[in-house]
Amino acid sequence: MGFAIDLTIVWAFIIAFAIAAYVVMDGFDLGIGILFPTIDVGPERDMAMNSIAPVWDGNETWLVLGGGGLLAAFPLAYSIILPALYAPLIAMLLGLVFRGVAFEFRWRDPAHRKYWDMSFFLGSLIAAFAQGVTLGALLQGIHIAGRSYAGGWWDWLTPFSLLTGISLVVGYALLGACWLIAKTEGALQNYARRVARPLTLGLLAAIAAVSAYTPFLEGKYYKIWFSWPGILATAQMPVWVALTGLLLWLTIPRKRDYLPIVLTLCLFGLSMIGLAISIWPDVIPGRVSIWEAAAPHSSQVFMLVGAGLMVPIILAYTGWAYWVFRGKVGAEGYH
């Protein structure tokens, strides 16, 4: 049995992939929502909105796959995490309602467009912040008794979870700005370049703060990061993050429009690697391992057939949809 593949590990990677895909893809369109009130009313706002209108729905579907996949592959984790993070998750869902409907509503009712623009902004901000809070609350540990959540409904609220919330808002805003650099031209692109630099500094500061805070949370993080072999990563991470940040800072004003978003994605990638090192092999950090929470073998196999078949197809037609809308968004939009 030495070569038998552990399907639980496979599923941990699939769920992690879905969440990473979500953060990357919905990250930039939530980021545009966060930047929205600072963008000039009129053609520039319309252009920012048009740059994501054809793809936002597909981006958000990864969130459903992350949630639904967690229920399917790790039902115990799903049934503990969701009640534990009740308030931030409900806030996120309501935020997504407000921003999701704004895509259509703002065009249907020009007289009240400014309200739907506000709804787009606040919904995006709340959703992003709540996702960051969720991450922080998971990292800092949640109370469990038996097979269920045993803490109170405000446990998630700590300085650390607020820090991760703000960090994710800054990160998404930077992704949004870099997306605008890549997809737009003229005044809007210039504006995106202007905000991208301070946001880069903000994200670097946020990564530093969260990284410095995490080892001192209760649990195993200190041991992981300050003992062999974790110390290898600890020693390298700041170097890679700083290098990527510096490159990003330098490329933002240049004519290479697609480089900033690639480099920002690298920063997100490094952060996610750091998170993975902290969390592995748990599904609820420090509490429940992936094997304890795993669905039975037959459920894993059945889903793996579906995921193995469908995920490549999904990636193919998603890629095609992005390809159809490639290049700069025209001034008139494609509405």
Next chain:
Amino acid sequence: MPGSETALLLARAQFAFTISFHFLFPAFSIGLASYLMVLEGLWLKTGKGVYANLYRYWLKIFAVAFGMGVVSGIVMSYQFGTNWSVYSDKAGPIIGPLMAYEVLTAFFLEAGFLGVMLFGINKVGRKLHFTATCAVALGTFISAFWILAVNSWMQTPTGYAINAAGQFVPANGWFDIIFNPSFPYRLVHTVIAAYLTTSLAVGGVGAWHLLKDKNNPGARVMFSMAMWMAALVAPVQIFAGDAHGLNTLKYQPQKVMAMEGHYQSHPGGAPLILFGLPDSPHQRVDDAIEIPKLSSLILKHSLNAPLAGLDTIPEDQRPPVFVIFWSFRIMVGLGFAILGLGLVSLLARLRKRLYAWSWLHRAAIAMGPAGFVAVIAGWVTTEVGRQPYTIYGLLRTDHSVSPLAAPAVGISLIAFVIVYFSVFATGTMYILRMMGKPPEAHEPTLDREGPLRSAGITPAAQGVQ
């Protein structure tokens, strides 16, 4: 513990509220996506501009309805965990994979091609655009397939075993789980319901514009298509509903007892209670208007067949009667009203008065929302009829709920109520406003302002008025 009793009640109210609201949008978009597919297909085949114009007219409405369906649907995928975590833990190994399949095979398909469908009309060729429309329509159907498999398994669970941790796990393959006894009936009945709901909405809009201008070509085409659907599909639906009811009688008898208002057993043939006021504390139906023996005839196909009543069911296993009794009557009543509308439209067609008979148009407008009401009434019947269980006969609702504090559930419920009523009511108003405008000869694609680039894609439209 009274605190948890309140939390349970609030959690149930929250789920009922969010799912009922959500269900309205897919009920409309399943049918509308297929309608759009038919319209675009007809346009490609015939080249008649009226189909292209109708396509673009309904596409704008579809975009708004679909958007509301998406955001209210994301809420549903998290409701299971936030409010029903014990249920999620226990049923996750069975329902989780089915819902994951829904995401993988349906949601991505819809979302991936929706962008091209809405915004890509000038970016890809006609055939490719039609493919995108078909993909979205197919996605809505696949989505219904999986979510109704989940719902049906909760109604008539089969193919499971229970493991050491108390979880329901697959016993012998997935076929038994997916194709559980009530699934084929529920799938057919629900998908037809979605088609009828859409055709009534389309028919109502067509009728509204025919009243104003009986020569509007778009209004004529949509009204005619919708009335064909009502006339041809309503009888099929009544037949499918009857088959579904017999299936329910076999597997969930107490649901049918509650639907029929049969508190007592009728060893010598049960009456059909047409109307009445179920009084559960006294175990009787007040002011009942009933037809002797008819219920036995319908359910058992024999006048004197004995029918058991709720008195054969322990009190703590009975579903609430009043709600189900009435929601069932509302659904059936509307079903026959839809059939009536369809039949009258056939008569009007025969007499060549389909576009000129204003009373038919007024009736069609009145029936415009009937599908939505019937769908919700049917949903209430089947879901409330499953009580007091989440997984019928196996897991009680009061053992499924999350360990939550009542204030948390209460506050989130209030938030959902406020947000849904304000946001979705506004969206519905926008949809009604779009419906209030007549279909024009040159419908803009999704162009909200500025010159129409869409005129270029339908040169035929200029010739056909």
